[in-house]
Amino acid sequence: MLPYILKRVGLGIIIVLLAVALLFCMIHLIPGDPARIVLGPRATPELIAAMSARLGLDLPFPVQIMRFFTNLLRGDLGMDVITNRPVVEIVIGQLPYTLWLIFCAIIFAGLIGIPLGCYSALHRNTLFDRISGVISVSFITTPAFVVALYALLIFAVALQWFPSVGAGDRGDWLDQAMHLVLPVFSIGLAWVGYLARLVRASMLEVMEESHIRTARAFGLSERRVIYHYALKLAILPTVSVIGVGMGYLLSAALLTEIVFSRPGIGKLIYDSVITRNYPVVMGSVLVSTILFVASTTMSDLVNAWLDPRTRSNL
Amino acid sequence: MKDSVLTIRNLSVDYQIEAGRLQALRQVNIDVEKGAIVGVVGESGCGKSTLISSIIRLLPQNAIIRDGTVEFEGSNLLDLNDEEIRAMRGTKISVVFQDPMTSLNPVLSIQQQMMHIQYRDQNSRSEKLNKSLALLESVGIADPRTRISQFPHEYSGGMLQRISIAMALQAQPSLLIADEPTTALDATLEVQIIHLLKDIQSKVGCSVLFISHHLGVIAELCDSVVVMYAGEVVEHGTVRDVFHNPAHPYTRKLLECDPAGIQTKTRMLPVIPGEIPNLVNLSDGCIFRSRCQSALPICEMHVPRKHEITSTHSAKCHQLTA
Known part of the structure; x- marks a missing residue:
């Protein structure tokens, strides 16, 4: 029974990682700059650049996905853009x-x-x-x-x-x-x-x-x-x-x-x-x-x- | 005459289907004497399974027992209520079913299943376990102590059939019904199982009703034979009577078709032309007439009556009386 459990759980982890990678790619493929959307139509270019840097959107895509995964493994899902609370905290709360x-x-x-x-x-x-x-x-x-x-x-x-x-x-x-x-x-x-x-x-x-x-x-x-x-x-x-x-x-x-x-x-x-x-x-x-x-x-x-x-x- | 364990008289069973009433068994008479092994032979669809299900009263819901009695140790099984017949099953009458791979529950271990069937006994768990182990040992399962906790899919077909036999003999029944117990097994295993059955039968002393379509097995194992065709007993006699002096045209055809009996080299195996007649809305006349090569005009009109050839041998054919 134990080998079976390990096998199934291992498979589960792989599926989650793949699904997350796919999700990450999909969000990035959606047209529109998240920083611009968060800040609204009247945001100045400086503000947008600052927001992009804060969200890590200015980095090359492979670096972004690597950062996302390393943060994920540390249990860090980033910060809520609006309330500035850790996302993990919000999600776990709900x-x-x-x-x-x-x-x-x-x-x-x-x-x-x-x-x-x-x-x-x-x-x-x-x-x-x-x-x-x-x-x-x-x-x-x-x-x-x-x-x-x-x-x-x-x-x-x-x-x-x-x-x-x-x-x-x-x-x-x-x-x-x-x-x-x-x-x-x-x-x-x-x-x-x-x-x-x-x-x-x-x-x-x-x-x-x-x-x-x-x-x-x-x-x-x-x-x-x-x-x-x-x-x-x-x-x-x-x-x-x-x-x-x-x-x-x-x-x-x-x-x-x-x-x-x-x-x-x-x-x-x-x-x-x-x-x-x-x-x-x-x-x-x-x-x-x-x-x-x-x-x-x-x-x-x-x-x-x-x-x-x-x-x-x- | 020796005392009978099972006496079936005029048993007629119908199935209510959309097209009408299918007359699966018609006026069947079978005697199983104490300690005897009686073979029932016939092709698929001749009513063998209906016969077994009628004896243990596990017929499908659309079955209607139209007529007849099934006397077993002095009581008519067809008159018993549900609780009374249930008390008979597995204790007085046991069945070994056809396909061992599907006739045991796949998600319960052999131990669980063997313990469950002893639910009537007052023994403790360890006594029941020991009894199960002894039973497995007696049918030739090596190392029963480790194997008993395994599940059916971990056994081979031959082993499972041995286990089925062990389970059927658990309560030392007076009648063992074997429903084509070797059909799903290969030839070498078939011989082993037959020997095991014969061996155990002589030890336990039970009577056996052995259903098969394998003539060689019947000849090897049984004392007497009942030949069934399309829901009727067409011939009945000792193995010697039926195999050496077949009286009914169907029995003769059946013996001709047995590959083991063919002497000359041939590319075409013999067959009985035609099919089993439709058993819905039966007309009068002999049931075998459409496939019989020596049918007489009378065969169209009347159902042949049982004709006693000797005191042990009888058949239902107009030619015997004509």
Whole structure:
């Protein structure tokens, strides 16, 4: 297992570095001088030159990218152009909000979607299965920000069950949890449907496999056959999808954070793009990339832990 | 007559499919005597798997048992409720399935699977483990103590089939059903597995219902043979009866087609022309008539009745009675 972990983590690091290099190049390929944009249209050439020197934009491109990487390895992502605070500090400050949001959304989706899929698969073609199929597909097709807007209108404005704006008071766990409910619901709903469909399909497939017949032929209880023999296999594709899904939830989180005016990485990217705050854009995109790679790596490791065949192939 | 372990009478099973009712088994009669090895032979689609699934009651949901009884040790298995039949599976009746590579769970270790099937016993974990190790040893798995914690994909097909046999014999069943246990294995392993089965059968003393389409294996292993065609038993008798004096045209054709029996060099292997008839909306008449070279007019009209050739040998063919 250890060689496999090392291999996957090593691969993850390489992917992050490549992604960051690509990102760096892309930002530099975008037309327009960041220094000029930051300072606005009425900036004097002297000011622009000073800003360029401060951001290191006057250096040749290879030197810039080398500097960026050496700084990165030291944990230095540069300074926020506007507030003059270290970017690392800003990003780390916003990260927990987004992490909680995504994490809770996946838990919410998994807790409802996985049992729903199982139940549908085991009661195939019943009324329940058909209804859950229709509902799942409609969940999948509704964009997160639409759900967010309606959730806001219904549960925050009309019914006033949950607060509408922000992330709650620092230190007040209950308040923060209450503020999480609607955003989590908004981005998790599509995943409830998606996971339900996915688990149903893989469960149906596994239940047809011949080892399930063997397990039954040994008189194992139906509970053990389903939850021990079938689900352990049927859950494997879901684990992979959740790994990738955590990454996609980041983009869903962006819109949801804006709708609910919640702090978070998504809101940070949005705000810094609007204000052309390139170091912050760079820093938050970097963190998102790491998050994406980390979650896919994690799901690969969980898969390897669950499935001995993956483990021994590497 | 010796006492029977398994007596199947008039078993008829249909599958409800879109085109109508597929009559997979029709009036099947099979006897398995105590300690006997009975072979069931027939080509693919003749109802062998349906037969096994009916005995252990693991038929697909669209199956309908239309008629018949499956007497096993004094009770009709078809009358038992779900809990009662589950208590039989793996204890009184065990099955060794066809493809060992897919018939064990790929994400559970052999140890986990062998321990799970002993869930009924009151033994401690270490006793169950020791029993599993002894079972593995008895089927010829070298170094069971290290190998037992491995997963199915770390074993070869032959080894997995040995493990399947060990697992099936765990509770010392009175009936072992072997569903083409050697079909997925190569020829040398086939011989080994057959010898192992025969060996273990004589030690445990269980009866065996051995399903195969390999005539040579049946002749080697079994005491009596049931020849099935398209859901019917067309001939039944001792190995000697059926192989030396086949009475049904299908059995004769089947024996002619066995490559092991061909004496002269040939570029074309013999085949039985035609296909298994469609079992949906069956008409009257002999089921084999469309492929039979010696069909009579009567074969179009009536289903042939069972004809006793000797006390141990019977077949269903109009020519025997005509």
